[in-house]
Amino acid sequence: MKICRNCGYVGNEKSVTKGSFGLEIALWILGFLTVGIFILIALPYTIWRLCSGEKVCPKCKSNAMIPLDTPMGKKIAEDFKIKIEEK
Numbered sequence: 001m002k003i004c005r006n007c008g009y010v011g012n013e014k015s016v017t018k019g020s021f022g023l024e025i026a027l028w029i030l031g032f033l034t035v036g037i038f039i040l041i042a043l044p045y046t047i048w049r050l051c052s053g054e055k056v057c058p059k060c061k062s063n064a065m066i067p068l069d070t071p072m073g074k075k076i077a078e079d080f081k082i083k084i085e086e087k
């Protein structure tokens, strides 16, 4: 469980991929049309997109979510007046 520092949402983060899927496809098509020149650009772009996946809050889309079971997480939960069930 995680809590959002921005809006106080408690739950699981959502994964988002940076960059544009359309641009990625366009680079690959150009890569095949130009027999390889654009593949030199398309390949690193694809790898960058795969590596730069980000976890964000599903509610406010900020990447400020932190684990709830940390002192900081508990403090934020208190600030947002969210009850945490002790395990």
Ligand SMILES: [Zn+2]
Binding pocket: 004, 005, 006, 007, 008, 009, 057, 058, 059, 060, 061, 062
């Ligand atoms: Zn949020």
